[in-house]
Amino acid sequence: MSTTAPAPTAPRTATPPTALPAPGLPAPLGAGERLALVVVAVDDSVPGVRSLSLARPDGGALPSWTPGSHLVVEVPPGAGRERRLANAYSLTGETVHPSAYTVSVLRRDPQEGAAGGSAWVHGLAVGDTVTTTAPRSAFPPVQRATRHLLVGAGIGITPLVSHLRSALRWGRDVQLVQVCRGGRGAHLDEVRALGGDRVTVLDGRAALAAHLPALLADQPIGTHLYTCGPADFMDAVLAAARALGWPESRLHLEHFGLAALDPGDPFTVTVTGGPTLEVPSGTSLLEALEQQGYDVPHLCRQGVCGECRLRVAPAASTGVHHRDLYLDDAARAAGDCLMACVSRALPDPATGRAHLEVSP
Amino acid sequence: MTSTAPDLVAGFPFPFPNATYRYSTNVEPARGVVTTPAGQWGDAVVDVDAEYHRELDERAAILEQDPSRYAVLPHMDVACWDAMLCLMRELALARPGSFDLEPVAGGARPSYRWRNRLLDIDHTFVLGDPATLPAEPLAWITSQVQEDVVLLDQRDGTLFGDAGVVTFAADWSFGFDVGMSFLEIHGPVPRIHPEGVITRAHEFLKGLQPGETYRRTNWTLTIGRRLDVSTERYPEWGPDRAMVRTVDDDAFGRLVHLRTEVQHLVRLPESGAVMFLIRSYLLPLADLARVEPWRARAADVIAELPEDMADYKGIATYRHRAAAWLRDHPHH
Numbered sequence: 001m002s003t004t005a006p007a008p009t010a011p012r013t014a015t016p017p018t019a020l021p022a023p024g025l026p027a028p029l030g031a032g033e034r035l036a037l038v039v040v041a042v043d044d045s046v047p048g049v050r051s052l053s054l055a056r057p058d059g060g061a062l063p064s065w066t067p068g069s070h071l072v073v074e075v076p077p078g079a080g081r082e083r084r085l086a087n088a089y090s091l092t093g094e095t096v097h098p099s100a101y102t103v104s105v106l107r108r109d110p111q112e113g114a115a116g117g118s119a120w121v122h123g124l125a126v127g128d129t130v131t132t133t134a135p136r137s138a139f140p141p142v143q144r145a146t147r148h149l150l151v152g153a154g155i156g157i158t159p160l161v162s163h164l165r166s167a168l169r170w171g172r173d174v175q176l177v178q179v180c181r182g183g184r185g186a187h188l189d190e191v192r193a194l195g196g197d198r199v200t201v202l203d204g205r206a207a208l209a210a211h212l213p214a215l216l217a218d219q220p221i222g223t224h225l226y227t228c229g230p231a232d233f234m235d236a237v238l239a240a241a242r243a244l245g246w247p248e249s250r251l252h253l254e255h256f257g258l259a260a261l262d263p264g265d266p267f268t269v270t271v272t273g274g275p276t277l278e279v280p281s282g283t284s285l286l287e288a289l290e291q292q293g294y295d296v297p298h299l300c301r302q303g304v305c306g307e308c309r310l311r312v313a314p315a316a317s318t319g320v321h322h323r324d325l326y327l328d329d330a331a332r333a334a335g336d337c338l339m340a341c342v343s344r345a346l347p348d349p350a351t352g353r354a355h356l357e358v359s360p
Numbered sequence: 361m362t363s364t365a366p367d368l369v370a371g372f373p374f375p376f377p378n379a380t381y382r383y384s385t386n387v388e389p390a391r392g393v394v395t396t397p398a399g400q401w402g403d404a405v406v407d408v409d410a411e412y413h414r415e416l417d418e419r420a421a422i423l424e425q426d427p428s429r430y431a432v433l434p435h436m437d438v439a440c441w442d443a444m445l446c447l448m449r450e451l452a453l454a455r456p457g458s459f460d461l462e463p464v465a466g467g468a469r470p471s472y473r474w475r476n477r478l479l480d481i482d483h484t485f486v487l488g489d490p491a492t493l494p495a496e497p498l499a500w501i502t503s504q505v506q507e508d509v510v511l512l513d514q515r516d517g518t519l520f521g522d523a524g525v526v527t528f529a530a531d532w533s534f535g536f537d538v539g540m541s542f543l544e545i546h547g548p549v550p551r552i553h554p555e556g557v558i559t560r561a562h563e564f565l566k567g568l569q570p571g572e573t574y575r576r577t578n579w580t581l582t583i584g585r586r587l588d589v590s591t592e593r594y595p596e597w598g599p600d601r602a603m604v605r606t607v608d609d610d611a612f613g614r615l616v617h618l619r620t621e622v623q624h625l626v627r628l629p630e631s632g633a634v635m636f637l638i639r640s641y642l643l644p645l646a647d648l649a650r651v652e653p654w655r656a657r658a659a660d661v662i663a664e665l666p667e668d669m670a671d672y673k674g675i676a677t678y679r680h681r682a683a684a685w686l687r688d689h690p691h692h
Binding site: 024025028030061063065066067069094095097098134135137140141142143144169170249330 | 463
């Protein structure tokens with residue numbers, strides 16, 4: 001390869017001093033730095049779904065993000081919420097130096113057991129300030145895929161919108177299947193406008209069940225499958241793929257609408273060099289540590305983000321009941337770490353004692 | 361007598377914070393300023409110094425003679441654009457008077473105006489459109505930074521060195537390593553595998569979030585002010601290791617250089633690739649010895665280094681003389 005020598009340029013002229021600098025590219029973010037963003041638009045055109053556009057107060061470009069990324073939005077206490085929530089929402093807009101971050105949130109009713117984060121989002125108005133993390137990537141496209149097959153249902157379409165956009169920008173082979181009811185779905189018009197005949201819309205799960213075997217059987221070697229939606233929907237998609245012999249390395253899923261975990265059995269925990277604590281049923285290890293004044297970094301409290309990872313010292317530990325969606329099999333097999341927000345101690349088979357020794 | 365420009369001494373990233381050196385997962389957040397007895401370093405991810413034009417000319421000459429120093433596997437096209445944009449942004453942050461990256465239009469096909477006043481470049485391009493660039497994106501930007509660049513693709517829970525431009529390798533071959541996994545690339549390094557250093561680093565890198573940037577340092581000794589001590593050119597520089605044992609003390613102090621690599625690790629946003637930057641700094645012992653704390657510390661570390669590590673670094677035959685030379689040359 002060779003680089004082309006730049007052509008000689010005319011003498012440079014200085015920028016006129018009167019020209020205001022454009023609100024330029026974003027400054028680098030510090031580790032864990034939060035963004036204070038302003039709601040610049042809301043869109044409620046799809047029933048039950050609120051799309052928010054969030055921008056820098058000065059209107060400048062925001063940090064770029066990887067397709068499939070999410071934003072963790074801080075939901076303050078109030079309206080029945082005892083403590084601050086941190087809710088993860090997939091980003092749906094442009095990835096490169098965007099002028100806004102957009103997320104779409106399905107309203108879940110607090111009266112039916114939802115924690116209240118989505119209801120709070122649905123109550124936001126243009127001009128309100130929202131605190132978020134920088135975008136976090138946990139569902140990226142695989143660059144070497146020969147085709148990207150995107151299969152989403154309901155609000156689970158959201159992380160696939162940025163996958164579709166990116167695949168089209170970079171000339172990657174892509175197909176998208178969106179399952180929704182009655183021809184109404186979040187981002188449906190946008191996805192159709194972007195993808196054209198690469199997009200298939202199916203009305204309901206029965207249509208999907210009829211479509212899926214043929215779809216998954218007829219893909220080129222090297223296709224990667226990405227799916228997002230309700231857990232039973234993803235289970236069905238992945239089961240169909242596995243039955244047809246798809247290797248695990250080509251299957252990717254984004255968890256969404258996590259079912260509440262069972263309260264778990266009580267156990268004890270010793271903080272290295274510190275006290276031994278009781279962790280009752282229904283209390284997470286993270287909460288137990290917080291109650292004792294330990295400051296454990298955390299975001300999602302759902303076993304997704306990976307922030308609250310603690311080291312497990314083997315000394316008196318009886319084993320870990322991993323309930324997170326973050327650690328891979330190798331990390332679990334090593335047995336030397338856990339996610340404090342969801343995981344617990346396993347009882348020793350001989351003594352019945354459930355105990356962990358951890359260090360932050 | 362010294363041949364080293366003053367800013368190269370003041371900005372030299374002295375690599376020995378401790379009295380002994382062992383491999384560790386020594387990563388820290390980027391951009392932290394480190395003050396040294398001679399000056400400071402570390403505020404920029406991409407560093408521009410007095411050697412800028414000379415090193416870029418040298419890179420161009422090396423690439424002309426040996427195209428295997430530049431490789432891009434086909435799936436790394438997005439990562440190359442990503443790397444170019446990121447490096448332009450870092451140059452502009454490091455030297456706002458010399459470099460500027462200005463967004464011209466956003467949306468699905470964003471465009472930018474790039475100005476590099478040191479090379480008289482003023483160019484507007486559309487992201488993802490090769491026809492709007494004068495060269496391939498990774499080739500073009502590596503003709504404007506002193507850093508070597510390796511781009512790592514992440515798939516199946518593993519990082520692979522699938523693209524890069526490496527003209528200043530210290531005793532390794534990018535052309536040989538391209539396409540290998542992170543663990544394979546580090547296969548020959550002693551000690552790091554049983555100690556888990558490399559697997560910890562690998563896990564750490566896999567968890568980097570978009571835009572996150574960390575750094576570490578590495579070091580060796582190099583004979584002569586020679587940036588390209590790649591495996592490919594071993595016949596040219598290999599004999600220096602025997603030669604340097606025969607020269608007098610004066611020549612030894614001028615020939616033997618402490619070589620620091622400042623390595624930055626950046627998660628590129630659009631491709632999800634990890635960009636690995638290697639910037640090599642060379643300081644002759646004769647100049648190092650003028651900074652008393654550096655002289656004493658370097659002498660201790662080089663003398664104490666375990667034999668297997670000295671052997672891997674290729675300095676086993678002359679490092680004891682280097683340590684003795686430093687001990688015998690206190691600055692007055």
